[in-house]
Amino acid sequence: MGHGPCPCKFRLSISGQSTPATVTVTEPNGNETTFTGRINFSAEQCFTGAPKCNPAVNNFTITFEDNGNTINFTQGKRGTIACIDNAVATLIDGTAQASGNVLDGKFTVDFSYSINPLTNVASIVITATGEDNTVFQTTFTAPVSPQTFIGDCDSNYTELAIQVPIPAGISNLPPFVYFDIDNRFTSAQRQRIKDAISGTMLAWAIHMDQRLNPDSSALTLTECSNFYATRNLQPVWYQGPPISNGLEATNLAMDQFTQLIQDNGFRRTSPAKINYHIPSPITSSTIRGETASRQTRVPLSFVINPKQLDRVDLSSGTLTGLMFHAWLHRAGWKHPKNTSYFIFECPYCVMRGNQAKSSAIPDAEVSRLFD
Numbered sequence: 251m252g253h254g255p256c257p258c259k260f261r262l263s264i265s266g267q268s269t270p271a272t273v274t275v276t277e278p279n280g281n282e283t284t285f286t287g288r289i290n291f292s293a294e295q296c297f298t299g300a301p302k303c304n305p306a307v308n309n310f311t312i313t314f315e316d317n318g319n320t321i322n323f324t325q326g327k328r329g330t331i332a333c334i335d336n337a338v339a340t341l342i343d344g345t346a347q348a349s350g351n352v353l354d355g356k357f358t359v360d361f362s363y364s365i366n367p368l369t370n371v372a373s374i375v376i377t378a379t380g381e382d383n384t385v386f387q388t389t390f391t392a393p394v395s396p397q398t399f400i401g402d403c404d405s406n407y408t409e410l411a412i413q414v415p416i417p418a419g420i421s422n423l424p425p426f427v428y429f430d431i432d433n434r435f436t437s438a439q440r441q442r443i444k445d446a447i448s449g450t451m452l453a454w455a456i457h458m459d460q461r462l463n464p465d466s467s468a469l470t471l472t473e474c475s476n477f478y479a480t481r482n483l484q485p486v487w488y489q490g491p492p493i494s495n496g497l498e499a500t501n502l503a504m505d506q507f508t509q510l511i512q513d514n515g516f517r518r519t520s521p522a523k524i525n526y527h528i529p530s531p532i533t534s535s536t537i538r539g540e541t542a543s544r545q546t547r548v549p550l551s552f553v554i555n556p557k558q559l560d561r562v563d564l565s566s567g568t569l570t571g572l573m574f575h576a577w578l579h580r581a582g583w584k585h586p587k588n589t590s591y592f593i594f595e596c597p598y599c600v601m602r603g604n605q606a607k608s609s610a611i612p613d614a615e616v617s618r619l620f621d
Contacts, residue, residue, distance in 0.1 A: 256296035256303035258333035264392035287316030320350035417458035424515020449570030474599035485582025538621035539576030571601030
């Protein structure tokens, strides 16, 4: 026991240092003692950030404290592990060493870690049995840590976590958004993608801050979009009163970005995929997001042309605008990508820092970059 193979891989932990839990210890004679305190749990089995599994990664740790009583399980080694739907991880017949002032000696350990995708809360069940048949049992819930991963060994994707900026006055935001990114992207291309996503969320956060605390001296996305965008102002799922101007459209779009971030970061959607595709002709696409027909639980999935990411003439600001355009598709706005259309003008404002248009860059040249 304690050295099983790697049918999958996982890295599990809970948010924060510990969480409330009740523990029952049953002695061989049947006597039970209940402890109510705080527990911490982590497990890393076969995990590597690249495809395949690493059998040498083999550890789990459990620590519990109740008013001076401590129960620790360390040197945890796997027996048999399993993963289900990227949301459930189990270990049976593992081994660990107990320490503290309640238990000691070698224990056989089973646990399960099940994520509720609607709440991003894990239900954790642990049973440990000592060589003298003393039994430790606990069931508790805790928020899932951003580092948690459950997946297959042969995955062609690696999870990418990107921090969410927190605008003033906006609550119930996740700390990160998550993407399964194709492993064929190079490290430099991955960084450009991360920068474009971070830039998109920064533009959203600045807009939300400015809505709450207007600053007449600041160049705003709302003012820029309101000046240039006059057509296709509402998303396909929208059923309210007609949107009459770019100001209303921008506010609605940024509220929808909040929804996309919440659904992604709290794992209310299927995993967001960043797919790798080289089109023909090679410059015919950069970042493509399909227009979503619903308002909630929309995966932030995109198809990205890696060759465009290698172009030194495409600045970080331009790529952010292209990513912003793709997010607008996922938020429900659609083409045509013509001048005066909201899905053209709003991300173009992002590209140029909300400055007025310049005749040096024709609209048609920018339009060719939008998918």
